[in-house]
Amino acid sequence: MAIHSPQPPAFNVPGPIKIFAGLIIAIHIVRNLLPQAFDIELLLAFAFIPARYSAEVAERFAFPGGFLADIWTFGTYALIHGDVMHLIINAFWLLAFGSPLAWRFGAKRFFLFSLVCAVAGAVLHLVTHVGEFVPVVGASAAISGHMAAVTRFMFQAGGPFSGRRDPGAFRVPALPLVEALKNPQVLVFLGFWLFINLWFGVSDLGIAGAQGSIAWQAHLGGFFAGLVLFRFFDPVPPGNDRPPIRLAA
Numbered sequence: 550m551a552i553h554s555p556q557p558p559a560f561n562v563p564g565p566i567k568i569f570a571g572l573i574i575a576i577h578i579v580r581n582l583l584p585q586a587f588d589i590e591l592l593l594a595f596a597f598i599p600a601r602y603s604a605e606v607a608e609r610f611a612f613p614g615g616f617l618a619d620i621w622t623f624g625t626y627a628l629i630h631g632d633v634m635h636l637i638i639n640a641f642w643l644l645a646f647g648s649p650l651a652w653r654f655g656a657k658r659f660f661l662f663s664l665v666c667a668v669a670g671a672v673l674h675l676v677t678h679v680g681e682f683v684p685v686v687g688a689s690a691a692i693s694g695h696m697a698a699v700t701r702f703m704f705q706a707g708g709p710f711s712g713r714r715d716p717g718a719f720r721v722p723a724l725p726l727v728e729a730l731k732n733p734q735v736l737v738f739l740g741f742w743l744f745i746n747l748w749f750g751v752s753d754l755g756i757a758g759a760q761g762s763i764a765w766q767a768h769l770g771g772f773f774a775g776l777v778l779f780r781f782f783d784p785v786p787p788g789n790d791r792p793p794i795r796l797a798a
Contacts, residue, residue, distance in 0.1 A: 562644065563651040565659045570640050573688060576628050577636050594618050596684035597626035597671045603680040627667040629686040639688045646695040649709055652719040653702065654782060662782045666694025666771040673770030690767040694775025696742065701726070701779045704734040720785050726777065742772065 580588050594613040600606040601619060612618060630636040651659045670690020701723040703709045708721045729735055746765045780787065 563648055565651040565656045566644060566647050568656075569647065569660075569663070569688075570643060573628055573630060573636060573640070577630050577633070580629070592629070592684050592686070595622060595625040596629055596686050597622045597674065598682060598684050599675050599678045600680055600682040602675060606680060606682070623668045623671045624664050626671065626684075626686050627663070627688045627691050630688075631686055635687055639692060642692045643688065643695070646692060646699050649699050649703060649719050650695050652716065654784065658782050658784065662694065662698070662775070662778070663688075663691040665778060666774045667691040669694070669774030670764075670767035670769075670771035674764055674767040677766045685764045685767060687764070689764070690771030693742075693768045693771035697739075697772045697775035698779045698782075700735050700738055700776070701729055701783075702785075704732055704738075710734075722785055722787055723779070723783060725787065726780070739776075743769075746772075 580591065583591065590613055595618070598612070600610075601612050601622065614621070630639065647659075647663075650662070654662060667688070667690050670693065671685070674685055699709075702719075702721055705721045705723065707718065709718045723729065730739075746763075746768050
């Protein structure tokens with residue numbers, strides 16, 4: 550008699566990732582079916598455009614959506630992508646780093662955390678691109694937050710990188726940030742990620758096959774938000790970085 554053994558989370562895609570990926574794919578398909586004029590209106594209403602917050606620009610140009618769009622574009626830009634290559638790359642990294650976080654957080658915490666990281670990315674981009682009219686689109690800031698967040702537990706003993714494939718690997722207690730930063734693996738990951746993004750920024754390079762340049766400041770905003778704010782979303786009680794103490798009777 551055959552015994553069915555469910556696949557461990559490492560080989561499954563959690564529901565929140567399916568929803569997130571399905572949504573950004575559906576939006577991209579719809580955009581490609583729209584007339585160009587409608588698509589431009591959609592971008593003006595839902596992409597993040599720093600010029601929207603410039604008083605000088607506001608005197609000469611009225612953006613679709615008005616005041617409400619001034620608020621929602623801090624998050625809606627993450628659901629729009631520039632082209633198929635941009636979408637594929639973000640979907641890949643969403644699957645790789647969003648999945649372990651979704652297994653740990655659950656749907657509500659995962660989506661709220663993603664939104665917070667997207668907003669943080671938009672804020673840093675706004676601060677560094679005041680008055681710029683170039684739209685920012687893509688889930689990269691949110692996914693950068695996912696990348697930062699998983700470093701808080703994936704290198705832990707018994708975590709996903711320890712060889713475990715059971716659900717418990719995604720629920721190992723995370724050390725405080727200061728303690729986590731003492732782990733050489735975490736430092737190497739963070740250093741490599743920062744180097745790549747700063748290199749893209751300094752050299753003003755884009756992604757091969759994709760249109761437009763990389764909004765690396767938005768990546769940084771999302772990443773640092775994810776790194777620092779992880780503990781406020783984490784449902785797993787924090788780990789104890791102190792050795793156990795045996796009290797004498």
